[in-house]
Amino acid sequence: MTHAGAAAFEAGEAEPAFRPRSPAALLAIALATIVAFSGFCALGVWQVERRAWKLDLIGRVEARVHSAPTAAPAPADWPRVNAADDEYRRVRIEGVFERGKDTLVQATTELGAGYWVLSPLRTTDGFSVLVNRGFIPADRKDPASRAAGEPSGETTVVGLLRMTEPKGGFLRANDPAADLWRSRDVAAISAARGLTDAAPYFIDADAAPNPGGLPVGGLTVVAFRNQHLVYALTWFALAALVAGAAAIVARHEFRARR
Incomplete structure (x- = not known):
């Protein structure tokens, strides 16, 4: 150093x-x-x-x-129906529910686990619309247990226009062959029920009470x-x-x- x-x-x-x-x-x-x-x-x-x-x-x-x-969109308006302009719009429609063609879609609501009841309505204008009439608990899946709530004759439905729920995503896939539904896929349900003229949207019915108390409508979040x-x-x-x-x-x- x-x-x-x-x-x-x-x-x-x-x-x-x-x-x-x-x-x-x-x-x-x-x-x-x-x-x-x-x-x-x-x-x-x-x-x-x-x-x-x-x-x-x-x-x-x-x-x-x-x-x-x-008024709910008629067939001439269907090509212009979209989520940005129409989702959750209040609409009114008249017609007759087609018996025996209900579709139960799995649902979880503030009332618990159960099903949405989607029923095709044949409108007075000549086309069909799937109407989510409301929620039923899991133990009321059997149609006989809720027969008192089945509508008859011409009916007026007021509710919210909803767009079809897509396949996949966070919702599990539907299984039409097993009649197992997890999403409200309008096209798939219409095909399974033989509806050839169904609207591309469905309607969530409002809280107007149904005969017998079921289904319970007005639960749209x-x-x-x-x-x-x-x-x-x-x-x-x-x-x-x-x-x-x-x-x-x-x-x-x-x-x-x-």
Whole structure:
């Protein structure tokens, strides 16, 4: 050890705790910071826009649910029926229920586990519509146990227009061959019941009481998840963390180069 090195050692000098990074490393850090910061900010802005869209949707649906009922779409209108403009619209329809063609769809409601009773209504205009007449508990699956609630003659139904429930997704698949239904798939149910002129939508009947008390209508749940503000704040917080980390690195570099 040289005299200067020994003196430095004895004086307690040490190597710097932080060495300046190379220009290439700094460029890579800068690019990564810009990409991450921009990406998180973009995701935050997107969630803000989604929140505005969701609030508008909720407002429009609330207006439909509480509006006066209008005539259910006729065949000429079916190509224009869509979820954005028609889902949860209050409609009214007249006709006669076709006996012996009920479809029981598994359901879980505030009343417990059981089934939705979907019955085809032959309208006075000459086409068919599947009507979700309401909920029955599992122990009333046998038609004889709820015969008192079967409608007869011409009936007027008021309820909410609903779009067909898709196959797959979080709903388990239907098994038409076994008459096992887990979703209200209008096309599949219509085919199984021999309906060749059924509307592409179904109607959730309102809470008007049925004879015998069953099925129980008016149990449609109109609710939309709206967590977009939480998601937006999360993305913006991550952007702030990236900016803070970049500031710390910049400060260390500045100190090391002084």
